[in-house]
Amino acid sequence: MAVVSMQAQNAHQQLQAATDWNWLSNWRALGWERFSNTPWPTRKTEDWKYTPLRSLTNTDWQLAAPSGDAQGVDFDDWSRMTLTLVDGQLVDHDALPEGVSVRLLSKADAQTRGDFEQRLSRTLAGERQLFNVFNQAMLTEAVWIEIAPGTVLDKPLHLNQVISSAATERVIPVRVLVDVGDRAEATLVETFSNDASGAVFINPVTELQLAANARLRHYHLLLEEGDVRHLGSVHASLGGYANLDSFHMALGGTLKRKDLVVEHNGSGAELTLNGVYLPRGQEHIDYHTTLEHCVPHCTSSEVFRGIVADRAKAVFNGRIHIHKDAQKTLAELSNKNLLTSHQAEVDTKPELEIYADDVKCAHGATVAQRDDSALFYFLARGIRREEAEVMLNFAFINELLDGLADAPVRDLLQPLLRERFAQGAALEPLA
Amino acid sequence: MLKIDNLAAQVEDKVILRGLNLDVKAGEVHAIMGPNGAGKSTLGHVLAGRAGYEVTGGSADFDGQSLFDLEPEERAQAGLFLAFQYPVEIPGVSNMEFLKASVDAVRASRGQEALSSMDFIKLAREKCQAVDLPQDFLKRGVNEGFSGGEKKRNELLQMMLLEPKLCILDETDSGLDIDALQVVANGVNALRSPDRAMIVVTHYQRLLDYIVPDYVHVLAKGKIVKSGGRELALELEKQGYGWIDEEVA
Amino acid sequence: MSENIDQYLKSEYAAGWTTDVESLTIPPGLNEDVIRLISAKKQEPEWMLEWRLQAFRAWLEMEEPNWAHVKYAKPDFQSLSYYSSPKSMEERPKSLDEVDPELLRTYEKLGIPVHEQEVLAGVAVDMVFDSVSVGTTFREKLKDAGVIFCSISEAIQEYPELVKKYLGSVVPQKDNFYAALNSAVFSDGSFVYIPKGVRCPMELSTYFRINEAKTGQFERTLLIADEGSHVSYLEGCTAPMRDENQLHAAVVELVALDDAEIKYSTVQNWYPGNEEGEGGIFNFVTKRGMAHNRSKISWTQVETGSAVTWKYPSCILKGDDSIGEFYSVALTSNYQQADTGTKMIHLGKNTRSTIIAKGISAKRSENAYRGLVRMNPGAEGARNYTQCDSLLIGDQCGAHTFPYIESKNPTAVIEHEATTSKVSDDQLFLCQQRGIDPEKAVSMIVNGFCKEVFKELPMEFAVEAGKLLEVSLEGAVG
């Protein structure tokens, strides 16, 4: 087994020794067993074919200890409820309105322990994905947010995850559980950022559970820069007529790998899953998405776009799996990529796996497809070619940002985008 | 100002322009009419320098300089403006950003200072009003989801901001209702001046009631087959283009 | 799917009979002695035996691949026989006239022109029966044009320099498990050489027939189009109905030198197994072409047979401005499984590739497209367009698309699209209401779905392919 496991095993054992909670200890042990029994990925491991894990194996990772402060992402004047987690520990949270509860694994009393046991056993029970089982083996904290049935939140919840400068050479496993009750409506913004410049390995798992008729707008934004490895996943289960609108963005970092799995478990559920990745320098970003259509009459629409610069590499794998009885499914996926350098690389694999006949499924993928007529339009207006190309690149990504329902999120991301593309181009915001 | 001599051009091995001549002097307005597929838009594209359009013969001089030596953006900076028959949609770039980039580039080439954002926004809003486009069109993506008429007005807006020397309007009147037609005509007329020239491509003589041309040309099968004054447009409206086959065998 | 469609669709595999000839079949088993025996039977030179042994030793070290979307009982390589030849072929007949008429009748019965004076006179045929080539028509006429068309066994004897130079140059011995096995034990297959600047005067084709039970067929085809030449080649395959699985592991290598053009078409109708999924051929094939400057390689395949298919006719676009094409119809029914597609490896500048893949799945079958498009750093201005469409007939089958897209060049453009659709009861009802019988309606819909691919087939075969699909569907839909 991998080099990671040598140090990780110590960390795992320390954790186990420190708890008196039998169930948790067993649950972690199961995670460890699965982790250590999974062969370390190589180029021949289909799920990791294009993403080598070298950058994980050369550091002696220790478990993060609770540490100092760090700011994280601030949405200036957006009225919201913020929960700030520094290095995986909840340090601060705003007052919560009625119908919203937050519980912590680390502070669980007897009653809450019982609830956690049920909740954690329920989802991802048969999970084998390497970094989900790693999360299970190392779990120190879980933040469980419940939105009671019928609750309609008028402010967004902001889960502000920050890596502090104390976290150098630390591994940070975190689990976030969000249950949105029947007919409840909410907006959840998950941001990840870092104060640190040292090597860090963050391993977050988010589980979203939408009951029937629940609606959730969700943002999962990986904004860490520098020597960060971010390997984690988001799992969502949708009940009947539930609606999930989930937006993802990744920029920066040594290695980012996110597995997004959405299960349609109730008829009539709707999913919008969009995302953007912008690796540059030597960065490596990998999104693996899986849409499980388990029941009839559900809809999925997925759009991911990326621009890969310098010597960076992007990997995208978009799987749509239509189970045998999932008739009348509508599922569409589009993945478009631009390479802006001769050293950049993109590997994309949209997949369809279909076992029901009365469905409409389609996917499309493109690489380096510049719209010539748009370029000419710019040139014909006197705009320099390089500038036109930059503006078009920006537009290619911004098209997805423009569609975001929450202006403050757009206002947070657009400057980052401009900064990425700005070299020599007039991309300052106007009007 | 513009002198086109025996111009021949092709797209993907398909010959479209076959020896076209046209002489446009400052202050003049030329109308070009002609059947569908005659090569009118191609002429505009070739002059503006669209990739894929290959010039196989002849020349085009703009203010004494050979157009074909210039990149498309240099032509625009030199004062050549093409209002597209089918304006391109560019989602993700706001109209305002696009306009500013364009105006900045053209001004820079003339040695003028860039406008401050404030001044520019003010100017853009003014021109918006002039072409009767609500101001929120400045915030939307370039032509994104604009109706046919709105796209045409947006072309006009760009023309007014850039103040070019030579304007080529490719069917800027198609798809416009009577009121919009009036707006476009007013805009064009406002720009008419002794040191500016216009080439107006149209299928409808009614536009020429508003924008009165000095010359009317018929472009068919890749060349100018007939030229005349205003009255030629009226004649064409009555007769159609059937006669071309007989005359230009 | 409704009973409705099902009831219109029952038929038998038409090529399922056996030919009653006495055969010499070597005992089952695989080891170096067997390879020596095969080589000896073919009176091969020493270098060929060495080449085989090299491949065999490599094969012993390799593992059977399991990444494809197919499930099957791995063949027991020791229980197969690796060489079977009709007794009458032991002394190689000097001309077609000396060939056992019973053998020729086999091909006639399959509708293949074995006499040069027949209607399809524009087609030269090489007939491969189990492990040997029975005969090749029009050899003299082709020779006049400088074209070499013969069995690979003869080519090894008569054109050793060409064979040495190109055999294994596109598909190396160790390329993959089944290619290695084939390199060790290949028996017969066709050899084609088109000299510089020659446009081959007729269609070339090979018909493969597996007749004997418990044998594998391991054919090897090598086709070289020298500079500026042009050839169109077609292969067809059938086998008797047997209730055990039989292995067919072929290797096809194409070399298109500068400015050459190769069109390679396949109509694959190996026995697919019965309605319960028993029997049928395991079709594990490696096909690949090397395209040099400005050359073009075009693969067209109509795959209706075999129990399990594992096949990716590919192009290495090595030369600048070279072109690769892949047009495919893969139809699966009953318990058939197909994992097929292509690889387009763009190495040269301005290389172009087009992939059009149509998968039709019916009954309990599994049909997967698997493709790779790779733009290497040198592939300036290269382009690929891929369109994969699946048609599902019934709700017990599976249709899958696994395209791998890899780009390392910012000037290369790749476009991939995939869709799925179905033949619905509504469509059928509409056809019925307009007086078209449902069986006809299904085949109309399916034929329309495949039109883009059929138009790539040589004219003579397009009609045949359409009919084949119709027949396969008769037994398939439901």
Ligand SMILES: Nc1ncnc2c1ncn2[C@@H]1O[C@H](COP(=O)(O)OP(=O)(O)OP(=O)(O)O)[C@@H](O)[C@H]1O
């Ligand atoms: N990119 C292209 N590829 C192939 N053919 C083209 C291309 N662009 C133009 N053409 C062909 O060139 C001919 C002239 O087209 P053009 O657009 O210049 O006509 P037009 O006179 O503007 O017609 P209309 O009045 O309909 O606008 C047409 O036959 C058109 O189909």
Ligand SMILES: [Mg+2]
């Ligand atoms: Mg036109």
